[in-house]
Amino acid sequence: MKKTMKQMAALAAGFLIALSVTACSKTETPSQPGGETPAAQETDAPAQTEAPQTNTGYASASGMIVSAEPTDIKSSKDSMTVVISADPGSLDPHDSVTQNKHQSTRQIYETLVVYDDEGKLIPWLAESWEYEDDCTINFKIREGVKFHNGDELKASDVLFTLKRLVDDNTVAAMQVNKVDFSKTEVTGDYTFKLVTVEPYAIQVAMLENPLCGIISERSYQESGGDFFKAPVGTGPYKVVKYSAGDSLALEGFEDYWIAGQPYVKNLTLRYISDSSSRVIEAESGGADIVYEITATNVDRVRANENINLVSAMGANTSYLYMNQAKKPFDDERVREAVWLAVDIDQAVEVAYGNFGQRATGMISPGIDGRHPDMSSFFPARDLEKAKALLAEAGYPDGFETSISCNSNDQQRKDFCEVIQAQLSEVGIRVNIDVMDSTQWASSLAAGEGVMTIYGLTASTGEAGRTLFRWLPDTSEWPISSWENEEYYELIDKALTTTDTDTRNELYYQCQEMLMQNHVVLPVWHKELNAACQPDVRGFKITPSYEQHYLQFVYFE
Amino acid sequence: MLHGGNPVQHKLYMEIEEGKQVLRYIAKRILMMLPILFGITVIVFTLMYITPGDPAYAILGENATPEQVMEIHKEYGLDDPYLIRLGRYFAGVLQGDFGTSYKTGRPVFTEIMDRYPNTLKLALLSTLLGVVIGVAAGIIAAVKQYSIFDRVGTIISLFGVSAPSFWVAMVLVLLFSVKLKILPATGTYGPQYWILPVFTLGLQASTSIMRMTRSSMLEVIRQDYIRTSRAKGQSEWKTIMHHAFKNAQVPIVTIIGIRICGFLAGAVLVETVFAIPGLGKYIIDSVNFKDYPVVQGGVLWIGLNCIVINLLVDIVYCFIDPRIKSMYSNKKKAAAVGTGGASNG
Structure with a gap:
């Protein structure tokens, strides 16, 4: 009897070990049998372990991926699967600001202008524009x-779209909140005049945002504004079938205005929210492109020779916020003490590892209007000075406070824990309030937050989009509750300055003010990435709104 | 005896009477569903009402202006008092209107029906697999008690009960999709896509079904009539399958019902790992999004399903166990059953 029991135990242990070995062995680089190595891998697939790539390479003469120039590219495959982390919810391009949505809808609807590979605004549906x-x-x-319904795009459709943003009270209305619609008018079949209530430097850039995707007036009226019935744009792909929560099947639009595009005729967008399952789709070859490889998986994917990880710094920067409406953060000495007591390098290392980068300025690298050098504004860790400042402010023994974070964001939770430990060294006792995302957003907007880590995206590709969030009429203002008329005037002036150099100078001053007044401490610049199969070409990360164009993608 | 001396006629009469009683019982059970569904609705509505967080921010995103938030509150009546909102919801449900999703603007019922077939398919297939493996393994384990098979089976089932489903799912995916590349990892685009998820949940179901079958069979096998059956020279197969298993079925059917209900609402982790657009995951996502109408509609729908499954389980009892059937037809008899007096019918 005893012997049998021992045998059983050994058997069970063997079974468990075998299972765990299977589970763990994936972290090692797999030894790929020679026959299974894709052909492209042997030819000229870019190396993965060197400097991060921002695109998958391209065969056209110009070398530019985002371009309206026709090419003679032919794709070796005519269908492609792309995995996105969230479904668009609806096919209305104007009803949500989440970037994930536009990763789907931007393939169907297009904007008047786009950013090219070098971050320059280039004509798209608008052939040209000039300031009167x-x-x-x-x-x-x-x-x-042409629209997908066969109609030709007219200036009236463009104006209809822009008006619709406001008339239907969509979230996209903020893209045109400076437009004076009483004076904006169609001046011909293909021309229109856009008038703003005051000089507004970033108006054209605002129209680049996929929230301003142009829709067909006729389709909108006929379907009663139901985008499930009539998702009609001018984009390279038209909708075949939308399965909520699962996938969106798209097919190349035969009358698309750039000859030969899209290169891949059948496109399936699949929605997989679980980050590990997304990585597995890349590893098993089930998908050609997989968006958003998260911090926990990024090293594993980088190490995999059969996957091409494309990455770029995004437009999103996270900040350590302290709400000045809550004591004791109204005292600048206390805020400065916190800055001196935290070690951001260490927190970023623990929370994000090799993913993204520790913040070096208020605005993400590569964004127009980013301050060229803010290194002198970041303090070195100095616990003695921090303690002295706290004592001076009347808190010689520190104080108790709280930091809130979103339960869905493991990295930020880790980040908060490191900060909690660091601040305890100067006597600041921090409680971490973990909330679900909506509760967190609501509490911050209601001004209930004390400390938090919050990110802002320069979604127009330039600094103004981030810097105006410290104006009192935005929902982000109550996170810091910073009252400073001088700053309000400065950013208002910048936004109405049409000369780029002068405007950037003003943006630099704004960034300096935010740091000098210890308003927010920039901690981390977000990285955007996608795992591509080795034969994918023509894919590029779009940092401005993370929508990523798929019409330029082809297979070698 | 009251209805003529013919025993055949009497039997027929009794059967018709019993049938009527069973139907009456079913009707009563269906009526009892209403207060349960009412209770579920009130509880879910109240829970969603008191959880902090404003759906307006979920709808509008991080850049919402205070004016837009107010606009959304007006549009969806989010500022109205609790009772008015609850009343409005009930008025809608009674007219078959479960509201529209805050996130997509589509009717909640359409959203649910987009996902329900996947969840139902997963639940039924997994339970079926669980029954096939679990019942067979359970019978063998009981018949050959303390044998190697019994011990291995018990250890594996212990492992199956304790191993989290998402972990088993990940192991299967790494093995079959990433290493061997013979099965797709995620999605629902053909029969081969269902193999791994069904196996994951089926394995889990089989372990509890096996344990239940084993213990239920062991109890029956020790009864005198089994010994009698063997003593009179009945084949072992017939003794086990006809005499023993038939009497061990009630607890097995109970656990099957519980499993299906569990999978309808609780396959969230497996739905997540295999990216199956199912109802469980949809409800969880909607809780995070504060999409109140979807959460309410989804929970109500799953509640309705579970009540119906429980009813079906009760009806199945009648067919597999005459003692229970007679409970419905005769209260006196039922009392007798309760004390074990009618066990040999």
Whole structure:
């Protein structure tokens, strides 16, 4: 009997070990049998372990991926699967600001202008535009562009779209909140005049955002605004079937205005929220491109020779916020003490590892208007000085406070724990309030937050989009509750300055003010990435709104 | 005896009477569903009402302006008092309107029906697999008690009960999709896509079904009538399957019902790992999004399903166990059953 029991125990242990070995062995680089190595891997697939790549390489003469120039590229495969972390919810391009949504809808709807590979605004549906005066822009629309319903794109569709943003009270209304619709008018079949209430430097950049995707007026009216029935844009792909929560099947639009595009005719977007399952789709070859490889998986994917990890610094920067409406953070000495007591390098290392980078400025690298060098504004860790400042402010023994974070974001939770430990060294006792994402967002907007880590995205590709969030009429203002008329005037002036150099100078001053007043401490610049199979070409990360164009992708 | 001396006629009469009683019982059970569904609705509505967080921020995203938030509150009536909102919800449900999703603007019922078939398919297939493996293994383990098979089976089932489903799912995916590349990892685009998820949940179901079958069979096998059956020279197969298993079925059916209900609502982790667009995961996502109408509608729908499954389980009892059937038809008899007096019918 005893012997049998021992045998059983050994058997069970063997079974468990075998299972765990299977589970763990994936972290090692797999030894790939020679026959299974994809052909492209042997030819000219870019090396993965060197400097991060921002694209998968491209065969066109110009070398530019985002370009309206026709090419003679032919894709070796005519269908492609792309995995995205969240489904769009609806096919209305104007009803949500989440980037994940536009990773789907941007393939169906297009904007008047786009950013090229070098971050320069280039004509897209708008062929050209010129400033008549500081408040008036004359747009010329490209002729011969067709909607998926067969109609030709007219200036009236563009104006209808922009008005709809406001009339339907969509979240996209903020993209045109400076537009004076009483004076904005269609001036011809292919021309219209856009008038802003005051000079607004970033108006054209605002229209680049996929929230301003142009829709067909006729389809909108006929379907009663139901985008499930009539998702009609001018984009390279048209909708075949949308399965909520699962996938979106798209097919190349045969009358697309750039000849030969999209290169891959059948596109399936799959929605997988679990980050590990997304990585597995990349590893098993089930998908050609997989977006958003998270911090926990990024090293594993980088080490995999059969996957090409494309990454770029995004437009999102996270900050350590302290709410000045809550004591004792109204005292600048206390805020400075916190800055001196935390070691951001260490916190970033623990929470994000090799993913993204420790913040070096208020705005992410590569964004227009980013301060060229803010290193002198970041303090070195100095616990003695921090303690002295706290004592001076009347808290010689520190104080008790709280930091809130979103339960879905493991990295930020880890980050908060490191900060908690670091601040305890100067006597500041921090409680971590973990909340679900909506509860967290609501409490911050209601001004209930004390400390938090919060990220802002310069989604127009330039600094103004981030810097105006410290104006009192935004929902982010109550997170810091920073009252400073001088700053309000400065950012207002910057946003109405049309000359780029002068505007950037003003942006630099804004960034310096935020640091000098210890308003927020920038901690981390977000990285955007996607895992591509080795034969994927023409894929590029789009930092501005993370929508990523798929019409340029082809297979070698 | 009251209805003529013919025993055949009497039997027929009794059967019709019993049938009527069973139908009456079913009707009563269906009526009893209403207060349960009412209770579920009130509880879920109240829980969603008191959880902190404003759906307006979920709808509008991080850049919402205070004016837009107010606009959303007005549009969805989020500022109205609790009772008015609850009343409005009930008024809608009674007219078959479960509201529209805050996130997508589509009717909640359409959203649920988009996902329900996947969840149902997963639950039924997994339970079926669990029954096939679990019942067979359970019978063998009971018949050959303390044998190697019994011990190995018990250890594996212990492992199956304790191993978290998402872990088993990940191991299967790493083995079959990443290493061997013979099965797809995620999605629901053909029969081969269902193999891993069904196996994951089926394995889990089989372990509890096996344990239940084993203990239920062991109890029956020790009864005198089994010994009698063997003594009169009945084949072992017939003794086990016809005499023993038939009497051991009630607890097994109970656990099958519990498992299906569990999988309808609780397959969230497996749905997540295999990216199956199912109802469980949808409800969890909607809780995070504060999409109140979806959470309410989804929970109500799963509640309705579970009540119906429990009813079906009760009906199945009648067919597999005459003692229970007679409970419905005769209260006196039922009392007798309760004391074990009618066990040999």
